[in-house]
Amino acid sequence: MTTPIYYVNAKLHIGGAYTTIVGDTLARYHRACGRKVFYLTGSDEHGQKIANVAAAQGKTPKELADGIVPYFHELWQQLDISHDLFIRTTDGYHERVVQSFFQKLKENGHVSKGHYKSLYCTGCEKPLGRSELDEEGRCPIHRTKPDEIEEENWFLEVEPFKAKLRDYLAATPARLLPDGPRAKVLNDLEGFERQSVSRRKENLSWGVSMPGDPDHVIWVWFDALINYISGLLKEEVEGKWASTPDPIPWDELIACDKFRTFWPAAVHLIGKDILWHHTLIWWTMLLGVGLEPPRLVYAHGWWTVENHKISKSLGTAVDPTPVSKKFGNDALRFFLLREMTFGKDGDFSIGQLVNRINSDLGKGGLGNLVQRTLNLVEKYCQDGVPAAQADVLQPADGELARSTEELAESYCQHIEGYRFHLALEDLWKVVRLASQYIDDQAPWKLAKDESQLPRLQCVLWHLCEVCRVLGEALEPVLPDASAALRLKLGQTDAVRAGTTLPHRLRWGLLKGGTKVEKGEQLFPSVASPLDVEGKLDGETLHVTLGGFLDSSTAAQLEEFLQKAGKGKLVTGLDHKGRPVEESLPVKPTAAVIDLGGLAYCSAPGVKAFAACKKAFGKNVEYRNAPENFAELQEKAAAG
Numbered sequence: 001m002t003t004p005i006y007y008v009n010a011k012l013h014i015g016g017a018y019t020t021i022v023g024d025t026l027a028r029y030h031r032a033c034g035r036k037v038f039y040l041t042g043s044d045e046h047g048q049k050i051a052n053v054a055a056a057q058g059k060t061p062k063e064l065a066d067g068i069v070p071y072f073h074e075l076w077q078q079l080d081i082s083h084d085l086f087i088r089t090t091d092g093y094h095e096r097v098v099q100s101f102f103q104k105l106k107e108n109g110h111v112s113k114g115h116y117k118s119l120y121c122t123g124c125e126k127p128l129g130r131s132e133l134d135e136e137g138r139c140p141i142h143r144t145k146p147d148e149i150e151e152e153n154w155f156l157e158v159e160p161f162k163a164k165l166r167d168y169l170a171a172t173p174a175r176l177l178p179d180g181p182r183a184k185v186l187n188d189l190e191g192f193e194r195q196s197v198s199r200r201k202e203n204l205s206w207g208v209s210m211p212g213d214p215d216h217v218i219w220v221w222f223d224a225l226i227n228y229i230s231g232l233l234k235e236e237v238e239g240k241w242a243s244t245p246d247p248i249p250w251d252e253l254i255a256c257d258k259f260r261t262f263w264p265a266a267v268h269l270i271g272k273d274i275l276w277h278h279t280l281i282w283w284t285m286l287l288g289v290g291l292e293p294p295r296l297v298y299a300h301g302w303w304t305v306e307n308h309k310i311s312k313s314l315g316t317a318v319d320p321t322p323v324s325k326k327f328g329n330d331a332l333r334f335f336l337l338r339e340m341t342f343g344k345d346g347d348f349s350i351g352q353l354v355n356r357i358n359s360d361l362g363k364g365g366l367g368n369l370v371q372r373t374l375n376l377v378e379k380y381c382q383d384g385v386p387a388a389q390a391d392v393l394q395p396a397d398g399e400l401a402r403s404t405e406e407l408a409e410s411y412c413q414h415i416e417g418y419r420f421h422l423a424l425e426d427l428w429k430v431v432r433l434a435s436q437y438i439d440d441q442a443p444w445k446l447a448k449d450e451s452q453l454p455r456l457q458c459v460l461w462h463l464c465e466v467c468r469v470l471g472e473a474l475e476p477v478l479p480d481a482s483a484a485l486r487l488k489l490g491q492t493d494a495v496r497a498g499t500t501l502p503h504r505l506r507w508g509l510l511k512g513g514t515k516v517e518k519g520e521q522l523f524p525s526v527a528s529p530l531d532v533e534g535k536l537d538g539e540t541l542h543v544t545l546g547g548f549l550d551s552s553t554a555a556q557l558e559e560f561l562q563k564a565g566k567g568k569l570v571t572g573l574d575h576k577g578r579p580v581e582e583s584l585p586v587k588p589t590a591a592v593i594d595l596g597g598l599a600y601c602s603a604p605g606v607k608a609f610a611a612c613k614k615a616f617g618k619n620v621e622y623r624n625a626p627e628n629f630a631e632l633q634e635k636a637a638a639g
């Protein structure tokens with residue numbers, strides 16, 4: 001299974017992190033089921049877009065890429081991504097596979113030279129027809145005018161494969177999901193005869209050299225898509241073929257075990273904007289060398305932030321690193337998988353993330369169930385998990401067991417069907433049923449009557465068993481919390497050795513006498529991003545922002561000020577000192593509060609100070625300014 005390989009022009013926002021977390025969840029799930037998995041991600045480093053950004057920064061494209069790739073590695077580590085390989089398209093083995101692939105297409109007679117004239121959007125790295133442009137003649141995604149390119153190019157023939165492509169689009173089981181965009185892809189296929197797959201070196205030299213034609217480099221998408229295959233051939237190229245001159249003979253190259261095991265790929269996870277490349281272009285390339293396309297291309301929707309399109313220039317790009325550090329990686333993973341219907345668009349907001357943590361993971365959900373259960377076990381069963389005696393079983397126990405088993409099974413079906421939000425919804429039905437079971441069985445009442453001890457033990461065993469099943473089921477989604485939960489219940493690696501997930505989800509595996517350890521709450525409550533500290537102290541209002549000021553936080557702040565009976569939220573400032581309404585900040589932010597002649601700024605910095613001045617006129621002074629503030633201001637003024 002694969003993610004798109006990410007461009008190295010900038011850091012990733014929540015969208016790229018999302019695809020990689022989805023892939024990671026699937027990879028962990030299938031590994032837990034005992035299947036062989038190869039999970040591939042990486043970086044896309046060639047092409048016009050990268051060349052332009054590098055030039056603008058005064059760097060070579062390779063320097064640009066080398067600068068950002070360590071950041072990708074750090075991010076994947078922070079998000080607990082368990083990929084098997086991170087591929088770079090500037091890696092030697094990848095470039096050699098691209099050349100070998102191209103050579104094979106040439107031998108098969110599916111590429112030829114011709115005259116190219118087209119509009120081309122560098123942001124998309126894609127040719128655009130005039131009918132695809134907006135009213136002002138711009139790319140509808142990037143809002144920039146496309147370039148006009150006219151040069152001699154190599155072309156890939158699409159015509160001979162049209163019937164086959166139509167078959168793939170209509171195939172059952174589907175090779176492209178969701179169903180929605182299929183009609184558009186079919187429509188794109190009409191009149192699509194050939195695709196340019198090279199650039200002349202004098203116009204763009206940043207790419208893989210064309211075998212046998214030194215005047216050309218290979219088109220960035222042709223190069224990038226091949227990563228899905230070259231990722232499987234790294235050891236082969238660097239070993240057996242290390243000293244063979246290029247191009248390596250294709251058929252022999254792909255005769256290796258790893259390729260045969262993992263191709264066709266189970267799924268390419270992508271965002272909906274790169275569907276055309278992953279179907280018409282990639283499938284045609286594969287058919288041209290005689291290979292079967294991936295079993296599935298799944299295009300997910302787009303994240304918006306506070307219902308606005310993610311845009312770096314508007315400041316609405318959420319950086320996954322601080323969110324994960326502040327709220328926890330598991331919480332972020334859970335939120336992304338629970339909140340979005342895979343295949344549709346979804347909205348990201350810190351307020352909603354905090355709600356999910358508190359209501360589903362922490363004190364209102366899973367964490368609470370586990371803590372209640374282990375509190376009871378510690379209190380009433382000093383020897384660890386009690387045994388459940390059959391003669392005290394009641395119908396409610398059987399119902400809990402049956403529902404847990406059924407819901408755990410449908411959880412698995414939903415994960416395998418890419419319905420992550422439904423999968424989690426089902427597990428949380430288990431959480432609610434078990435919480436209800438505690439209330440109904442009232443173990444604290446049973447504990448008052450000694451003759452009820454077997455019944456009390458039976459109830460507590462059932463609760464521990466539910467928690468065990470949840471701890472197993474959640475491993476792919478919440479790697480850290482589920483490991484902690486399993487350890488609380490004595491489910492060590494030794495206990496679980498040699499078993500697979502379907503087995504571990506069966507009801508009844510928890511042995512009486514297993515030692516438990518209550519330990520820390522799984523998900524301590526998260527204060528709303530707005531922590532209002534202290535009260536009105538004379539003329540000073542102490543307000544500490546937890547780090548983010550989105551619109552729901554602003555609403556809470558206003559509510560607080562109303563209760564305090566003093567002060568009015570004038571504006572929220574983002575990290576650059578821009579008012580909240582303009583920038584919809586999701587980065588550390590200051591709030592400016594008017595206390596009637598006295599303005600209070602929650603997190604003053606140079607820019608926030610400047611913005612206060614702007615909002616309140618000249619009479620703004622900075623009390624308790626840092627010593628080097630004047631120097632900071634000078635630096636800021638100098639850009």
Ligand code: MSP
Pocket residue numbers: 003004005006007014015016018019044224225227270271272273274301302303304310
């Ligand atoms: N380099 C190409 C992919 C080549 S794969 C052979 C590329 N890179 S990208 O860095 O621009 O985008 C990576 C992914 O992020 C794409 O799948 C894209 O759909 C996804 N997203 C970009 N914005 C997004 C959102 N706002 N929400 C969710 N995903 C989004 O394209």
